[in-house]
Amino acid sequence: MTDTWQSAAAQRRLAKRHAAERRFRAIGLASIVISLLFLAVLLFTMAKNGIGGLSLDFLLGSDSTDASTAGVWGAVKGSLLTMLVTLALSFPMGVLAAIYLEEFAPKNRWTEWVEVSINNLAAVPSIIFGLLGLAVFINLAHLPRSSPLVGGMTLALMTMPVIVISGRNAIKAVPPSIRDAALAVGASPVQTVFHHVLPLALPGILTGTIIGMARALGETAPLLMIGMRAFVSTPPGGITDPSSVLPMQIFLWSDEIDPGFVQNTSAAIIVLLVFLLAMNGVAIYLRNKFETRW
Structure with a gap:
């Protein structure tokens, strides 16, 4: 040998x-x-x-036709409000849908059709969600155009399939012995899921949420369809007020003829990167805090 x-x-x-x-x-x-x-x-x-x-006036100012007085605060506040609406809608609905499909849904053709539809929705171009938001939220429901409410609802439709898919994978990764042990000591199926399975799957769910929210933060195509490219000179006071968002503000400034907006565009991109890093940093901190090893 x-x-x-x-x-x-x-x-x-x-x-x-x-x-x-x-x-x-x-x-x-x-x-x-x-x-x-x-x-x-x-x-x-x-x-x-x-x-x-990057100056205090730029960070605290709003959009203007004059490059020297234009600021980014209105777009930052609009992005923050839009992301809050997106997170408030997509995260609980996505997690609950993942729990139901993975733990409680019967295995039949209807469930298989729903699973295939969710996987297909995750790959649909974002402009389609913009058309859906325009048709349903604005034309049918008559919600205020160019508002963080409509923008957040539209982006929530785009983000939720990503959260559902990542949530299901995270729940599936929890060892069956955890479920068996909880059921053996008298816990109900609902208690087993919410007291034992979900805490262990939460880090993976948060990872999917980070990916979905990061994608939503940089989107412009869906927001173009619902009118968020409008010129807004004052920061929004709430989720129903007209506003812009950082990616849309960058897009509008990059199309200006005035050379002064070149610097504003680059400065706004830096602010967007900082915004994205801060949001991801908070999500990663929460994921690591709740992470459990077995």
Whole structure:
């Protein structure tokens, strides 16, 4: 056996295997380096063009036709209100739907059709949700156009399938022994899910929520359809007031002829990145806080 293992043929096979592993590691490392280079170039360009425009007046001001007086606070407040509406609607509905489908729903054709529909909704282009929001929330329900309420409801439709899919995967990853132990000591199926399964699945659910909310924060196509590209010179006072959002504000400024808006656009992108990092940081903190290892 030793002679066979140390034979020339075996050594050639080992050399080929080790060479393939080295090539795979090199390709993976090159992919990471290239991705980081693109990110570094983007951040450097945005910082170079926009760091000079970051001032207290810019951060606390609202949109204006004059680049020197235009600010980003109205768009920041609009994004914050829109994200709050999106989270308040999509998170509980998505988690409850995931719990029902994974723990309580009967396995039949109706359930399979619902599961396939949810998977397809997660891949639908965002502009379709914008058309749906325009038709249902504005034309049918007559809710205020260009408001965080309609924007949040539209983005909630887009975000909920992602939360449902990630929630189901997280719930499915909880060991069956947890359920069996809870049922063995007298817990009801509902108590088993909400007292034992859901706390263990919460970190995975929050991960899906982070992905969905990050996607929603950077969307512009659905918000274009519901009128959030309007010029709004005052910050919104509530979720029903007209407002803009950061991605839409960046889009509008990038289309301006005045060269002064180039700096404003880069500065707004920096604010958007900080907003996104802060939101993800809070979500990651909550995920790590509730994470349980077994």
